[in-house]
Amino acid sequence: MEHLINLRINGEPYEVRIKPNTTLVDFLRDKIGLTGTKKGCDTGQCGACTVLLDGKPINSCLVLAADTNGKEILTVEGLGRDGKLHPLQETFMQEGAVQCGYCTSGMLLSAKALLDENPSPGEEEVKKAIAGNLCRCTGYVRIVKAVLVAARKMGG
Amino acid sequence: MSEYSAIGKAIPRIDALEKITGQAIYGDDLKFPNMLYAKALRSEYAHARILNINIEKAKKLSGVKAVVTGKDTPFLGGEALMDYPFLAIDKVRYVGEAIAAVAAVDEETAEEAIELIEVEYDPLHVLLDPQKAMELGAPLIHEKMHTYQRLAVIKPIENTNICHVLQFLKGDVNHGFDESDFFFEDTFTTQMVQHGAIEPHMAIAQVDPSGKITVWVTNDSPHRLRQDLSSSMGIPLKKLRVISPPYVGGNFGGKGGLKVETLCIPLALKTDHKPVKMVLTREEVFTSSLVRHPGIVTLRTGVKKDGRIWAREAKVIYDTGAYAEKGPTVCHQACVAAVGPYKIPNVKVDGYCVYTNKPIAGAYRGYGIPQVAWAHESQMDIIARQLGIDPVQIRLKNGVEEGDVSPTGQQKLNSVGLKECIKKVAESVDWSRPKEKYRGQGIACAFKNTKTPSGSSAIVIVSQDGTVEVLASTVEIGQGSKTILAQMVAEELGVPVENIIMAIPDTDITPFDASTTSSRSTFHMGNAVKKAAKDAKDQILVIAADMLNADSSDLMIERGLIFSKKNPSKKLTISQVIKNEYKAGLDIIGRNSFYPVADGETGGMWSAPSIFWMYGAHYAEVEVDIETGRVKILKVVGAHDVGKAINPFTCLGQIEGGMVHGIGPALFEEMIIGERGQVENTSFLDYKMPRSLDIPEITSIIVEAHHREGPWGAKGIGEMTVVPMAAAIANAIDDAVGVRIKDLPITPDKILRVLKEKGNP
Numbered sequence: 001m002e003h004l005i006n007l008r009i010n011g012e013p014y015e016v017r018i019k020p021n022t023t024l025v026d027f028l029r030d031k032i033g034l035t036g037t038k039k040g041c042d043t044g045q046c047g048a049c050t051v052l053l054d055g056k057p058i059n060s061c062l063v064l065a066a067d068t069n070g071k072e073i074l075t076v077e078g079l080g081r082d083g084k085l086h087p088l089q090e091t092f093m094q095e096g097a098v099q100c101g102y103c104t105s106g107m108l109l110s111a112k113a114l115l116d117e118n119p120s121p122g123e124e125e126v127k128k129a130i131a132g133n134l135c136r137c138t139g140y141v142r143i144v145k146a147v148l149v150a151a152r153k154m155g156g
Numbered sequence: 157m158s159e160y161s162a163i164g165k166a167i168p169r170i171d172a173l174e175k176i177t178g179q180a181i182y183g184d185d186l187k188f189p190n191m192l193y194a195k196a197l198r199s200e201y202a203h204a205r206i207l208n209i210n211i212e213k214a215k216k217l218s219g220v221k222a223v224v225t226g227k228d229t230p231f232l233g234g235e236a237l238m239d240y241p242f243l244a245i246d247k248v249r250y251v252g253e254a255i256a257a258v259a260a261v262d263e264e265t266a267e268e269a270i271e272l273i274e275v276e277y278d279p280l281h282v283l284l285d286p287q288k289a290m291e292l293g294a295p296l297i298h299e300k301m302h303t304y305q306r307l308a309v310i311k312p313i314e315n316t317n318i319c320h321v322l323q324f325l326k327g328d329v330n331h332g333f334d335e336s337d338f339f340f341e342d343t344f345t346t347q348m349v350q351h352g353a354i355e356p357h358m359a360i361a362q363v364d365p366s367g368k369i370t371v372w373v374t375n376d377s378p379h380r381l382r383q384d385l386s387s388s389m390g391i392p393l394k395k396l397r398v399i400s401p402p403y404v405g406g407n408f409g410g411k412g413g414l415k416v417e418t419l420c421i422p423l424a425l426k427t428d429h430k431p432v433k434m435v436l437t438r439e440e441v442f443t444s445s446l447v448r449h450p451g452i453v454t455l456r457t458g459v460k461k462d463g464r465i466w467a468r469e470a471k472v473i474y475d476t477g478a479y480a481e482k483g484p485t486v487c488h489q490a491c492v493a494a495v496g497p498y499k500i501p502n503v504k505v506d507g508y509c510v511y512t513n514k515p516i517a518g519a520y521r522g523y524g525i526p527q528v529a530w531a532h533e534s535q536m537d538i539i540a541r542q543l544g545i546d547p548v549q550i551r552l553k554n555g556v557e558e559g560d561v562s563p564t565g566q567q568k569l570n571s572v573g574l575k576e577c578i579k580k581v582a583e584s585v586d587w588s589r590p591k592e593k594y595r596g597q598g599i600a601c602a603f604k605n606t607k608t609p610s611g612s613s614a615i616v617i618v619s620q621d622g623t624v625e626v627l628a629s630t631v632e633i634g635q636g637s638k639t640i641l642a643q644m645v646a647e648e649l650g651v652p653v654e655n656i657i658m659a660i661p662d663t664d665i666t667p668f669d670a671s672t673t674s675s676r677s678t679f680h681m682g683n684a685v686k687k688a689a690k691d692a693k694d695q696i697l698v699i700a701a702d703m704l705n706a707d708s709s710d711l712m713i714e715r716g717l718i719f720s721k722k723n724p725s726k727k728l729t730i731s732q733v734i735k736n737e738y739k740a741g742l743d744i745i746g747r748n749s750f751y752p753v754a755d756g757e758t759g760g761m762w763s764a765p766s767i768f769w770m771y772g773a774h775y776a777e778v779e780v781d782i783e784t785g786r787v788k789i790l791k792v793v794g795a796h797d798v799g800k801a802i803n804p805f806t807c808l809g810q811i812e813g814g815m816v817h818g819i820g821p822a823l824f825e826e827m828i829i830g831e832r833g834q835v836e837n838t839s840f841l842d843y844k845m846p847r848s849l850d851i852p853e854i855t856s857i858i859v860e861a862h863h864r865e866g867p868w869g870a871k872g873i874g875e876m877t878v879v880p881m882a883a884a885i886a887n888a889i890d891d892a893v894g895v896r897i898k899d900l901p902i903t904p905d906k907i908l909r910v911l912k913e914k915g916n917p
Contacts, residue, residue: 035185036178038405040354041438045840048354076178085176093172096809100634101175102182102354102405127848134840136352136406137634138809139816140848 005069009034010078018065024058025049027065028075036076036105040134047133050106051075057113059132076105079112087150088112097146099137106133111147119156123148161714162646162653163868166805169639170653171403171632183358183374183401184435191360192221192259194423194434195266197273198444199248199255202284202513202833203297204277206246206255213272214258219265222426223273225256229422233388233414235380236484237306237319239298242388242418247280249297249478250513251834252443259423259432282833286475286510287452289317297478297511305387310484319476320484320509322491324764326565332467332502336458340539343454344531345899346882348447348475348827349820351520352845355405356441361420362431369421370397374404376412376631377671378661384414385421393663400631400661407633408817409519410446412673413481442838447827448520449474449486451527453494455535458502463545465554467502470494472528474509474517481518484509489605490524492764495563496532497574497603497771498554503563513833519673521817522875525604526882530900533600533883537890547599547887548582551773555601558861567756567765571871573797573861574601577773580795580857585775594780595790596892600883601773604876605766607674611751613667614684616645616692618744622655622716622730626688629661629669630681635874636806637677641685643802644867648689650713651730667747675872678802679768682867683750692746699737700728752865768863768871772796774815774880777852778888780895782911785904787823787889789850792881795857799871804858807873811856814877820846822882826901 002017009032018027025042028034028051037060040046044059051060052074079086088111091097098104107130114121114129121129126147127140135143174180211223229242244255256273260266283289283297294317298304302314312319333339359373369391375381378398386393404411416434424432436445451474458467472491476483491507520526540550555574556562562569578601587597615627626645630637642656659666669681693713701708706720717727734744756765775793780786794811801807824844828836837843862869882900890896895910 029185030187034178035181038182038355039184039435040356040405041840043438043839043841046354046438076176080177089176092176093168096168096805098169098172098175099636099809099813100353100355100406101171101180101403102634104175105178108176127851130848132847134352134354134845134847136354136408136817136845137813139812139814139846139854140851141812141816141854142809144848 003066005066007068007071007073009073010075020066022065024060024063024065024068028060034075034077038102038105040102047106047110048103050109050133052109052113055113055116057110074109076108079108087153088147091146091150091153095142095146095149097138097142103133103135107135107143115151115154115156119154120151160647162643163802165643166803167653169636169806170642171638181402182355182405183372186360186372186401188431190430192261192427192430192432193263193266194257194259194420194432195263195270196254196419197256197270199244199251199253201248201277201279202251202282203280204248205280206244206248207276207278209256210274211256214269217265217269217272219261220258220269221430222259222423223256223269224422224426231388232304233384234480235384235413235482236310237304237312237480238388239301239304240414240479242422250515251832252515253478254419254444257419257423259427282513283317284512284514284829284833286473286512289512290508290510292316297513309488317511318508319480319511320487322488322507324491324503324505324564327502329467329469329502329504333458336466337461338459338543340457340459340535342535342538342898343452344534346451346527346530347900348450348829349825350442350447350827350843351408351410353406353408353410356436356438357411357416357445358435359416359420360431360433361417361424363424363429365429368395368397369424370399371417371421372399372401373417374401374411375415376407376633376673378631378663379629379668380671382663398663402660404631404633408521409673412519412671415445438840439838442827442843443515443835446481446518447477447515449476449483449517449524449527453528453531455531457535457539459539459543463543463550463553465498465500468495468500469504472505472507474524475512475514476509477512477514477516479516481516483517486519486524490528492564492605493525493603494528496536497556497601498563499556499560500563503565505564514829515835522604522879523674525602526879529600529602529879530882533602533880534886534898537887538896548578548587551578551601564764567754569769571768571799571861571863572771573859574603574771576859576861577601577771577795577797580859581773581775581793584793584855584857594782594892596778596888596890598776598884598887598891599773600880600887602879603769603771604879605769606676606679606872608765608767609751609753610670610676610680611749612669612680612684613749614681614688615667616685616688616746618692618696618730618734620731620734620741622651623657624649624651624655625657625659626685627659627666628681628685629666630677631661631672633672635810636803637672639806640678640802641681644682645685645689648686649693651716655716675770675874675876678870678872679866680750682870684748686867687748687750688746690746691748692744695744695746696730696733700733703728703733703736768866770797770871770873770876772876772880774884776884776888778885778892780889780892780907782893785908787902789819789852789885791853793855793857794877795859796873796876797859797861798873799863799866800860800869801858802870807858808856810873811877812854815854815881816846816851818878818881819850821900822885823901824903
């Protein structure tokens with residue numbers, strides 16, 4: 001028994017039939033083809049699959065796609081607008097916040113949710129905002145810095 | 157003032173744009189038509205005979221396309237010792253070992269089929285303690301160990317569970333003890349930890365009508381994997397193609413060797429050319445991929461009263477779990493470094509690599525050296541304290557220098573930045589400041605070798621518009637190899653980095669490389685691409701010399717423009733040169749290889765002399781809460797000798813990341829093994845890795861002790877950055893509250909226990 005849902009992903013409207021047990025991460029990756037959202041644990045503990053659901057960061061492996069009817073989803077593919085990178089994407093690149101890149105999408109979205117709420121966060125606030133996103137490569141140093149620099153650039 | 161145009165520059169990584177836009181493709185993103193999905197049935201027993209496997213019900217389930225067991229895979233593989241069955245044959249040796257695998261139209265069906273497979277076991281005695289497992293008369297985990305094929309350097313002891321034993325001798329250690337004024341004996345242990353790459357392991361296998369097997373796999377070494385599959389399955393290399401996904405989401409040693417493809421290939425051989433994909437669950441990564449060796453290291457050390465280490469004996473026992481994997485060579489490499497980076501006249505090292513019924517241990521960032529460095533650097537501070545010598549001074553007094561003989565005596569060392577690392581770290585902090593209550597400072601240093609000999613080949617293709625494609629099999633695992641190899645080719649060829657394309661490793665296309673391991677890519681593949689770029693450049697300059705009426709030896713290329721040093725006003729582009737010579741179109745192809753052999757006594761591959769050694773020192777500053785035993789790390793500093801930083805930006809990123817990686821196993825990471833041999837904590841909730849809130853203030857420092865054979869003097873860095881962390885933290889804790897912990901991780905309860913014994917609260 002499939003459900004018909006209507007939702008917006010990265011600003012685009014979608015009307016899709018899905019199985020009731022499909023998680024949002026599998027829906028985004030397998031059905032919509034947005035593979036920028038990564039799967040690291042499938043149990044909500046690594047944060048690699050973080051996307052924004054109505055502006056709030058969530059682990060998309062813990063949410064059923066069927067429950068996103070009428071909602072707005074933002075994934076890494078929708079971060080930049082009109083061919084321009086989001087300031088967070090720019091600073092992640094310039095500050096060396098990316099190594100293997102597997103946590104990067106989730107990190108960017110957790111950071112965006114923070115800056116949307118709090119345009120000029122302190123270092124501790126940034127660390128708290130990404131505390132649910134595991135990274136084994138960078139030691140977080142440059143990720144934290146990239147978020148702080150982006151906040152400044154965005155006028156926070 | 158830079159004399160270089162591309163190397164030595166802190167440019168952003170060339171792969172960052174793909175990664176920040178979500179466009180970078182990883183293994184799990186690959187999807188092919190008619191793809192089948194695989195799941196494995198895994199052993200619930202740590203040691204048992206398999207009496208019967210019934211797969212009939214699973215085969216009949218609608219949507220199931222193939223079911224395989226050990227009967228279908230009469231193969232043994234493994235790099236050091238060929239003991240590893242693709243699927244369990246006759247017995248299981250650890251909880252989580254694959255017994256059967258299913259390929260079905262989707263994952264759910266494959267899972268359902270797995271539930272339908274029935275296995276009858278006859279449980280055997282379970283060995284979890286390596287010291288008991290290595291006793292004579294212990295039940296054998298591998299009854300036929302003596303029949304396994306192995307590398308020449310590997311020495312198993314027949315009728316025991318010891319799969320490799322080794323010894324290094326220099327001077328006369330007993331005589332050295334007699335001549336010493338002080339004697340120390342301590343045993344240091346390390347726990348089982350895991351690599352923790354955020355991307356789980358995966359593979360896709362497909363068999364074409366000619367029988368050729370193609371594998372897409374998150375493996376750090378496509379050519380080595382092809383060779384391993386060829387030798388274990390008894391098929392020629394031409395029947396095997398290993399392709400790396402464009403990106404691998406973290407490795408740290410965990411993605412080498414035979415892994416998921418050993419399940420996908422047997423299934424793919426039965427599915428009418430349909431590709432079979434398998435991605436491990438996080439639980440499977442914990443139980444059934446790879447771990448770091450739990451180690452028991454005993455150091456007996458004789459010291460002169462002026463602080464000179466005069467004799468040191470090390471006994472190193474590494475618990476390699478159910479299969480050898482790279483365990484024997486991990487143990488071997490660790491033993492070469494077990495007495496520390498010090499000038500010690502009398503040395504004896506005994507190493508034992510031992511089977512137990514636990515998850516398989518193998519390569520892990522540092523290749524066995526974190527465990528021995530934990531021991532020698534902890535004991536160094538015990539010695540310093542007893543003799544009343546400053547911990548920095550005792551290391552400077554004993555540390556190796558340029559031209560010294562290596563501690564186990566095989567070779568003379570070149571490019572030795574040890575003391576500079578120690579000094580830079582001490583200078584960057586207020587080392588000798590007055591002590592504050594419950595706060596402490598600690599320092600530790602270490603060195604690490606690289607596997608020697610090993611080879612890399614590379615091809616550099618210069619196209620007609622000046623685009624340069626580099627064919628190299630180094631895998632981009634997050635370390636930044638794409639960026640630094642492109643920088644090196646750009647430097648040698650005199651073109652902008654933007655002109656360079658790095659090919660994706662594919663054994664049908666990119667030439668041989670031993671492995672993306674052992675911190676060897678900058679040095680080995682760096683030299684290979686540099687030499688290949690020079691080959692291409694020389695060909696271009698010969699053509700240009702004609703066009704410029706000059707001698708090719710007077711020509712140079714800068715920013716893609718060719719000119720004579722004697723008449724720099726007349727310039728040609730690379731494109732003009734190629735098009736002039738080959739009007740109908742052709743590429744200029746440069747190629748070369750690098751296969752360095754270290755001077756010194758050698759017993760063949762993996763034996764001892766290393767073509768380069770990396771050196772580093774770490775500092776930690778901690779505050780200990782004596783009520784709770786909790787340790788707060790306030791600050792860490794790391795200085796590492798990289799020979800020459802090809803990209804200072806990525807070097808600093810490695811040092812920062814490595815130090816934080818090192819904090820986990822020092823303070824809280826530990827895989828808990830239950831009585832039945834099962835891993836108790838198989839999630840990131842129960843297995844704690846450092847998170848953003850755990851990180852202290854971090855300073856990273858680059859030291860450059862030029863290596864005469866390195867590309868522009870460069871060596872490696874990746875593994876060393878975790879190595880001295882645990883001991884630096886332990887030494888700081890001892891400085892803070894006088895508590896010396898010798899078994900990792902340093903948990904609050906261990907600290908409280910010692911504080912209580914000492915009569916504190």
